[in-house]
Amino acid sequence: MANWYLQVQRVQERDLRSLERRSMYSIFAPLDPAERLPRELLIEGKRYRQLGRRELAGALWLPSLLGLLNVASWQKFSGLQVVGGVVLLFGGLGLFALSGDRHGRR
Numbered sequence: 001m002a003n004w005y006l007q008v009q010r011v012q013e014r015d016l017r018s019l020e021r022r023s024m025y026s027i028f029a030p031l032d033p034a035e036r037l038p039r040e041l042l043i044e045g046k047r048y049r050q051l052g053r054r055e056l057a058g059a060l061w062l063p064s065l066l067g068l069l070n071v072a073s074w075q076k077f078s079g080l081q082v083v084g085g086v087v088l089l090f091g092g093l094g095l096f097a098l099s100g101d102r103h104g105r106r
Contacts, residue, residue, distance in 0.1 A: 053100035057093040064089055 068089055072082045 054097045057097035061090070061093055064093070 065086065068085050069082070071077075072085065077085070
């Protein structure tokens with residue numbers, strides 16, 4: 001009886017599988033290799049996306065605002081002039097971002 005505990009059986013990979021191929025195909029249909037998964041399409045779309053007007057305007061608003069405030073303090077502009085400059089700056093960046101045809105790209 002003590003000998004039985006000392007005997008070690010070799011465990012193979014097929015013994016560890018919970019689903020054999022036949023039963024797995026009865027539960028899950030095999031995937032079509034030609035059909036792309038939606039998450040793969042999204043990842044691929046993000047990978048090859050170019051920098052557009054919206055992204056450029058989003059990246060430039062803070063440096064533009066800091067530059068405007070720096071020039072306004074250097075030239076001693078009044079508060080109304082600074083507010084007008086900020087409104088013009090953000091309006092111009094907004095028009096720049098929205099004027100591009102985002103869906104017309106190839």
